[in-house]
Amino acid sequence: MDTYCSVSEDQSDAARQQERHYYLLSELQTLVKDLPSDLAQALIDGTVYEIVQGLLDIQHLMEKNLYNQRQKLHCEHRALKQDLVRKHRQALQTCKSHNLAVLKTNQRAETEALDQRVKEEQRMMDEKVVAEMDQKVLDQQNTLEKAGVQGFYITTNPQVTLALSLSQPRLLSVFHSFLSVRHRR
Numbered sequence: 001m002d003t004y005c006s007v008s009e010d011q012s013d014a015a016r017q018q019e020r021h022y023y024l025l026s027e028l029q030t031l032v033k034d035l036p037s038d039l040a041q042a043l044i045d046g047t048v049y050e051i052v053q054g055l056l057d058i059q060h061l062m063e064k065n066l067y068n069q070r071q072k073l074h075c076e077h078r079a080l081k082q083d084l085v086r087k088h089r090q091a092l093q094t095c096k097s098h099n100l101a102v103l104k105t106n107q108r109a110e111t112e113a114l115d116q117r118v119k120e121e122q123r124m125m126d127e128k129v130v131a132e133m134d135q136k137v138l139d140q141q142n143t144l145e146k147a148g149v150q151g152f153y154i155t156t157n158p159q160v161t162l163a164l165s166l167s168q169p170r171l172l173s174v175f176h177s178f179l180s181v182r183h184r185r
Contacts, residue, residue: 048147059136059140073121074122
């Protein structure tokens with residue numbers, strides 16, 4: 001009897017799961033079908049146009065600022081490496097032959113330490129850039145959600161976040177294309 005109940009419950013769970021799957025699939029298809037027209041409706045409204053234009057301007061300024069920060073760090077690292085090479089050349093010129101092996105070992109250690117420092121600082125800078133970009137995406141999603149634009153909302157669910165990160169550039173490019181066409185008029 002227990003086996004029969006277990007099989008019956010499994011079939012019932014499978015049926016509920018399949019029913020839920022079809023329901024969610026239907027909802028997703030409706031969303032995908034309605035989203036472009038909903039976005040077009042939102043873009044016709046001048047308020048949304050201004051909001052999107054402002055978000056794009058802010059994003060471009062932030063991207064330029066982050067790029068400049070990374071370039072500055074890269075230049076600083078290049079200068080540090082050049083200074084170290086210059087210092088090593090001067091030390092080699094003034095080094096006595098009996099100390100040459102020790103000097104080269106020390107110089108190799110200094111070079112490796114600098115390379116490690118550069119690598120770590122670049123990693124930290126890249127993490128900062130990614131964190132700031134992620135925050136900007138959240139801010140944009142929040143702003144567009146508050147403006148009532150379909151398809152934009154904040155989530156911390158990694159699967160939905162991935163879907164948003166894959167779809168948002170397309171949605172923003174639709175906005176940007178619309179802005180470009182509207183601006184030319």
